[in-house]
Amino acid sequence: MARIMVVDDDENVLDIIMRALRRHDHAVIIARNGREAIDQLLVNRPDLVILDIVMPQVTGIRVCQYMRTSPALSSIPILFLTVKERIEDKIAGFEAGADDYLTKPFDLHELELRVKALLRHSGRGVPEGLLSVSGISVDPDTHHVQVHGDLVELTPVEFELLYFLVAHAGQAVSTERLLQEVWGYPAGTGNPSLVRMHVLNLRRKIETDPQNPVRLCTVPRHGYMFAAHAPN
Numbered sequence: 649m650a651r652i653m654v655v656d657d658d659e660n661v662l663d664i665i666m667r668a669l670r671r672h673d674h675a676v677i678i679a680r681n682g683r684e685a686i687d688q689l690l691v692n693r694p695d696l697v698i699l700d701i702v703m704p705q706v707t708g709i710r711v712c713q714y715m716r717t718s719p720a721l722s723s724i725p726i727l728f729l730t731v732k733e734r735i736e737d738k739i740a741g742f743e744a745g746a747d748d749y750l751t752k753p754f755d756l757h758e759l760e761l762r763v764k765a766l767l768r769h770s771g772r773g774v775p776e777g778l779l780s781v782s783g784i785s786v787d788p789d790t791h792h793v794q795v796h797g798d799l800v801e802l803t804p805v806e807f808e809l810l811y812f813l814v815a816h817a818g819q820a821v822s823t824e825r826l827l828q829e830v831w832g833y834p835a836g837t838g839n840p841s842l843v844r845m846h847v848l849n850l851r852r853k854i855e856t857d858p859q860n861p862v863r864l865c866t867v868p869r870h871g872y873m874f875a876a877h878a879p880n
Contacts, residue, residue: 650695650696650767651692652674652675652696653685654669654676655682655711656703656729661752669763674763677692681706682705682708685697685706686706689715689721693720696724696763699729699746700728700729702731709740712726712728713745716804725767727746727748727749727762728741729750730751738841738845739848742803742805747831748839749842765837768832779811782876783795802853805830808830810854813872813874816874817875820873821873823840823843826871
């Protein structure tokens, strides 16, 4: 059983999600807007937050940013709910620090799978050992990433994705494997676009020219590869 906060200004959505989660014996904390969510987070630290993006006063993006800058809350997984289909909106959510997203209307079975995977993911241990490849160093002890000595700020899931790719530098890693190894999704249940959008964000932070990456490269029909030896 986990403690899950659900934040949405739509009472019907709150009720549907609350019933679904309670069927699996989760304790549910309800917040009807972003301000209420922040107040609740200060009192009841949840194991997972399901967060609507579009809300009055304080948006889900703002709540996510608040959580990611708070040492006590930064490691809590966040699942965004969104009615928006544009890739720019989803990238903005991931840039704020979200781990995954569902587009409304969503299937309850899919919601349950995402919740289960994110809770499993949050219970895993942190990676071990400093890695340094192609001018990039990734330190799991401090969660610092440096590109040629310059500190780069990553969200928690971006850090784990980069660490996994750097640990397997020179190998083509499939999207399916990344969904299983980084996000913890069972085979065939993750959304490939989730990986694609996080890769786009990572490239903006670690590549000199994100449109022409030399470190984090796409391997057609295979997935992605972090170059073992990349030009400066």
